[in-house]
Amino acid sequence: MSYTILEKKQIAPQVHLMKVLAPDVAKAAKAGQFIILRIDETSERIPLTIADFDADEGYVTIIFQEMGKTTKQLAQMTDRDVLLDFVGPLGKPADVRKLGTVILVGGGVGIAPVYPQVKAYRDAGNKVISVIGARNKDLLILEDEMQAASDELYIATDDGSKGHHGFVTDVAKKILDSGEKIARIVVIGPPILMKVAAGMTAPYGVETIVSLNPIMIDGTGMCGGCRVSVGGETKFACVDGPEFDAHKVDFNLLMSRLGLYRPEEAQCQENHQCTCRSGN
């Protein structure tokens, strides 16, 4: 198969947005689900959470950060280029219901998967307080979209270049301390952020949901590579998730498994760069 990139733009340093023509996926997609793509024959299959979708126009939006060989290669692609594979929607949709007031927290590129959830929670009749953050203001993505979709929006940056000087979890804690009744917190971002958030909300007894993005291959429950430990039980993030109760997730295991191929990844990038150089 092949899937055309309708639009690709850089939205922050090393962060890119891509609209991909995939009408079947766009029609079936729901907030919280993910896709798996493969650039070409020799490429890996990489999972990315859906950042937006338009069933009428038939496209799905993904947002990714340049991390390894595959995402760097993806960043080189442009409008009208084609991806060899783009499969989904995968995983269970987010459990969006009318709950009252919910806080949605997005860190770094984690803001991307939070965005469709903000819209979905609003559509379901909730008051949505969003908290987004990044290392600095240049890395902050989707601010306008989040502003438009949320009832309230708070910003945090690690260096204080915009909004609260500190972490999104600090801001979320303040909201919890303000006494407003919060029915649920959804946190999506780097595993360390989700871990810290889980620890922060636990004493408040507020239901906390995280979306996990472990290494996976097929995304359909076949390989078991994406297994995570939740409440002491082994779950497959691709079919049992990707969303889980943050208070039950073993984040240390998640983080260690995410680092599994770091040596190979380094080797692969080195090789990739060598190829580029020899081509010059």
Next chain:
Amino acid sequence: MMAARQAMPHQDAKERTRNFDEVALGYTEEQAIAEASRCLECRNPKCVQGCPVEIDIPGFIAQMKAGDFDEAIATIKLTNSLPAVCGRVCPQEVQCEELCVLAKKGEPVAIGRLERFCADHERKKGVAAPVRAQSTGKRVAVVGAGPASLTAAADLAKEGHAVTMFEALHDTGGVLTYGIPEFRLPKSIVRDEVEYIKQLGVDVKVDYIIGKIKTLEELKNDFDAVFLGTGAGLPKFMGIEGENLNGVYSANEFLTRVNLMKAYRFPDYSTPIKRGKHVIVVGGGNVAMDAARSALRLGAEEVSIVYRRGEDELPARKEEVENAKEEGIIFRLLTNPVRILQGDNMTVKGVECIRMELGEPDESGRRSPVPKAGSEHVIDADIVIIAIGTSPNPMILSGSDGLKVSPRGTIVVDESAKTSIGNVCAGGDAVTGAATVISAMGAGKLAAQTINDYLRNN
């Protein structure tokens, strides 16, 4: 005196552990005719009864004797759309060849190798495009693209039905592509066999997930009939300590990385795999053998099979066990893992095992293993591959109310492959749990007959 069975030429054991090329090289023309000539042409041939897809075995062998290989492959293809695959991976020793009259006194005719020869002979010449059947105007959806689905799709297309095949992965072939390694079943062969099925008129849609893009409910409304060949899914783990450590793989993941994603060609292909020094594979089936032999080819110094029963109980094909032994795989039989030991940074450093004794036969008829107290011992390992089977894939079941499934999660069918839903049939591992390629193909064939009868009458 009875002529001896022709030995299969193999790639040298030392040589082959350093590559992923096919191990068995196939008969020469002379060997093929000599082997075919061993067939006694029984008046009442038993071999056919052992074939789940009912190949006219004496028929094609007689044609081979006469050197007419083109006719022989045509005979095989009347009932089997995947002969190059079956000739390689069918367990003939417990099917057609077990019933061969020669097996009573000596070695049976090497039916599988002859089938393989015919298929390869045709492939070398270039497979002629089949004539498409007259259209019936009926539409059938086939879910999955493994052996059961490919067989069902081919048989239905031959009847003139418009078949659309939906596959979740980016490539067709199911376990033939992601599971069975290149050295046992070259992927070019699977591709060619799938190409033949496409030429019969089957429309193949990859990257298409039934249960997500379309529910079964929608599918059965959109099509006149549906076949579910979704295969075995979720890999089983043992539930022992340390199973989520870095370096513990399910056989499915390990083999999918190697075969589907071509991790053995990393970094030319981007999918990585851990190449262990000391690898332990838990299990004794064909999948365990495939995983062990793949690990060896990836450069492991020592690869062991850990299996809780004895040599006689190994579920793998004898031929594959022999191949594995020749290549230097260590068999630690009557041994069972108790826990996986943790090294630095959540990696694996070894497996604590316990020795087993065989007790009374269990419900499977095999003597059940019992742990021997005090026999715990540690085997060094940095990679552990769990190959103890799979349970059915749950994905298809989302949005399919009314589809009856067993407590194990397998789809329930009657003797004609019908599920609890009117125009929906199922077969293969999704129904039986993990089994062989040929039994899945037999089920696909049966389902195609049932669907064909149904479509003719409706």
